[in-house]
Amino acid sequence: xxxxxxxxLVIGVAxxxxxxxxxxxxxxxxxxxxxxxxxxxxxxxxxxxxHFMLPQPSSKGGQKDLKEFMYATTGIPRMLRRLVERGAVxxxxxLSASGGAEILEGAANMAIGKRNRTMMRKVLxxxxxxxxxxDTGGQAARTMSLDLNTGEVLVRSKGNRSVLWQDPAAVxxxx
Amino acid sequence: MNxxxxxxxxxxxxxxxxxxxxxxxGVDASQIREAPNGQEALDALRTQSxxxxxxxxxxxxxxxxxxxxxxxxxxxxADVKVALVTTEGNQKRLARMTELGxxxxxxxxxxxxxxxxxxxxxxxxx
Numbered sequence: 318x319x320x321x322x323x324x325x326l327v328i329g330v331a332x333x334x335x336x337x338x339x340x341x342x343x344x345x346x347x348x349x350x351x352x353x354x355x356x357x358x359x360x361x362x363x364x365x366x367x368h369f370m371l372p373q374p375s376s377k378g379g380q381k382d383l384k385e386f387m388y389a390t391t392g393i394p395r396m397l398r399r400l401v402e403r404g405a406v407x408x409x410x411x412l413s414a415s416g417g418a419e420i421l422e423g424a425a426n427m428a429i430g431k432r433n434r435t436m437m438r439k440v441l442x443x444x445x446x447x448x449x450x451x452d453t454g455g456q457a458a459r460t461m462s463l464d465l466n467t468g469e470v471l472v473r474s475k476g477n478r479s480v481l482w483q484d485p486a487a488v489x490x491x492x
Numbered sequence: 493m494n495x496x497x498x499x500x501x502x503x504x505x506x507x508x509x510x511x512x513x514x515x516x517x518g519v520d521a522s523q524i525r526e527a528p529n530g531q532e533a534l535d536a537l538r539t540q541s542x543x544x545x546x547x548x549x550x551x552x553x554x555x556x557x558x559x560x561x562x563x564x565x566x567x568x569x570a571d572v573k574v575a576l577v578t579t580e581g582n583q584k585r586l587a588r589m590t591e592l593g594x595x596x597x598x599x600x601x602x603x604x605x606x607x608x609x610x611x612x613x614x615x616x617x618x
Contacts, residue, residue: 320581327583330597346587349595370596375605375612384606421570421593429595429613458590 325462331387333367333396335403336465344462348416350430352389352437352453353461355413356397357468358405359484364463367396371429372436389436397444412446413470413482415461417453430454450482493615494522496541500533500559501526501548501577509601510546510577517604519611530559537569544611545574546598557589564592573614577602 319334320327325342326334330351336343343366345353350370357364373390385391401407417434434453441447452459452472460473461481470481497519499510507526514521525542527533531554533545549556556576563569575596580586586597596614598606 320583329581329583329599330586331599346583347590347597349590349593351595371609371613373609373613375609384603387606387609420590420595432613458587460587 325465328366328368330368331370331384333365333386333392333399335363335365335396335399336463337363337403338466340465342462342464344460346460348459348461349418349420350416350433352414352416352433353459354393354396354437355461355463355470356400356405356410357463357465357470358400358409359411359468360409361404361406362465363400363403363405364465364468365396365400366461366463367392369393369433369437372432389433389440393437393440394444397446407444407446410446411449411468411482412441413450413463414448415452415459415470415472415481418455418457418459420456420458452479452481494520495543495611495615496523497521497525498533498536498542498545499524499526500528500530500545500551500556502528502551503548504528506548506600513602513604513607514546517608517611519608530554530556530562533559534562534566534569537563537572538566541569542572544614545572546577547574547594549576549578549580557585560589560592560594575610 328334328345345368354367369389369392385395417430419430457474462471469483472481499507501507527536529551547556574594577598579600
């Protein structure tokens with residue numbers, strides 16, 4: 318579920334939103350083993366943020382009830398198609414990823430965070446795309462946001478805020 | 493693999509709905525138990541563990557947030573996975589749950605396919 322707030326669009330788990338400059342920013346919380354993937358076209362100034370939870374649907378499942386933004390294999394291509402429909406050009410997209418952590422140390426899990434990271438790379442590779450910036454793995458939960466005016470991607474974790482990606486021209490202008 | 497599933501929700505109707513979804517999903521469940529609040533869920537887990545808890549948030553006596561906090565304090569329950577089944581729209585509250593190790597969410601009403609995919613990915617049984 319995506320909520321519009323005064324401070325932009327909030328993207329829930331297993332969801333995605335596309336925004337342009339009037340939306341200010343896209344933000345998602347609760348990235349544990351889930352991954353937040355942003356894609357931004359700096360020319361069209363349109364961007365998307367996908368918060369997927371799992372690598373892929375069950376092979377036994379039908380397509381009828383599929384929630385495509387729940388999975389890397391279905392959510393990533395869908396977000397990119399939606400961006401192109403909104404005027405983005407795929408080879409201009411700047412992609413950043415955050416999340417894919419293993420929060421529970423020692424738990425007998427199937428390393429969902431790692432498998433999410435692997436599947437994301439596979440999907441992007443098949444689409445001939447690569448990440449411009451990445452802050453994944455580890456054990457900390459993260460919050461991720463995309464500024465739709467500048468393309469800047471911020472990650473907050475354990476009370477710290479860091480810039481994951483920003484326009485190199487903006488950095489040199491500041492310097 | 494046969495999974496032991498604990499459904500935690502104060503609504504008998506929603507517990508029955510979740511139980512039906514587990515069965516419709518074709519999840520190989522050897523045991524499906526139910527609890528009406530977080531405290532009874534903790535008691536149930538300490539008596540006999542489970543592989544997956546389907547957890548509501550808003551419940552009397554002990555809500556889903558308190559349950560997750562208490563569970564996180566108990567190393568004996570570290571291997572019990574939790575999926576929140578929620579209508580919760582407060583993403584900052586959900587972020588707190590993530591910090592406590594809850595990494596999976598199903599939005600009410602969830603489809604059997606979502607549960608099937610969750611189990612397949614969590615336990616590698618696809």
